[in-house]
Amino acid sequence: MYKIMDAAPGKRASREAKLLRTALEMFHHTTGLQMVIEAEEVTDNAGHRADALVHLETLGIDRRFVVRVKSQLNQATLGMTVHHLERFPQKGLIVTDYVNPKMAEQLRAMDMPLLDVAGNAYLNEPPVYVYIKGNNPIEKPHRKRPTRAFQPTGLKVLFALLSYPNLETLPYRDIAKAADVALGTVGWVITDLKELGYLVDMGKRGRRLINKEKLIERWVTTYPELLRPKLVLGRYKAVDSDW
Known part of the structure; x- marks a missing residue:
């Protein structure tokens, strides 16, 4: 069971929500499959928090995924992000702005679902299997000067x-x-x-x-x-x- 939380205030929460919606739209555009956001920021009975809960219902399958939205996912944060999602009883889903082919292969080997805004994706929920890698970012992310x-x-x-x-x-x-x-x-x-x-x-x-x-x-x-x-x-x- 999950408790729906109020979305955290501030610009960061807005950016994460926008990134999630963009990635879901791109996933639908490239695969024809549609995931629906059921809740933004949820927590389970153990107190673990996720950025969203999404629902996929198609071809006889009915799945919900807890989502971790991670802007600019890299090797330094990959392990921590996967570990965070593995604490939930339901399967996790990583959503980010861009996953390069090497990292996409790592996540596939871990059987960790992923989506990015470039249309790259991995999902293994028989009879549905999606693995798309190699799509370049529509716009290369501008590396902002660190605060x-x-x-x-x-x-x-x-x-x-x-x-x-x-x-x-x-x-x-x-x-x-x-x-x-x-x-x-x-x-x-x-x-x-x-x-x-x-x-x-x-x-x-x-x-x-x-x-x-x-x-x-x-x-x-x-x-x-x-x-x-x-x-x-x-x-x-x-x-x-x-x-």
Whole structure:
């Protein structure tokens, strides 16, 4: 059983809903099959949340899929996304803007259904079998300049905020000390988080982080490329492998 949740506010929720609808329309256009959105943002009895619940009914089959919408899916987020969906009792479905042929093959090997807005898809629900790969994006995604919150020093602040509960409620000076960054860094990170829908400022009631799970996913995606290389002092090998 699933409980229907109110869609999360903010631009991020709107982008995910638009991406899902576009991918479903493209799936219908390329295959003639139609999936219908039954709910946006649902949670099961164990408290696991999904971005949507979709329904496919055709050729004698009647299936529902829990959906994870993941913009710009990559190797850093693929495993986490699959793991998230595997926690649900019903089959999962990954929806993204574009899946390259290599990743499409990985998902097929995992038997993980997928759709993207370019028309690539994988679905194995006998007697229905769909496997489309190699379609290029209609428009190549424009790589936006990362916000300052996801630059190296901003990632340090995010790590501190995610590691210490309620740190966001403290004065900027305390946050800067916990993250070991300059005081000025905290201000623009907080501003970016509010604009991106990860933090709400309730005035006298203080600040509160929201959408933490998705914020963690984004941090995990960005960390290996931008912050980790700056933290590595060197690589070493022990003479004795049992050392």
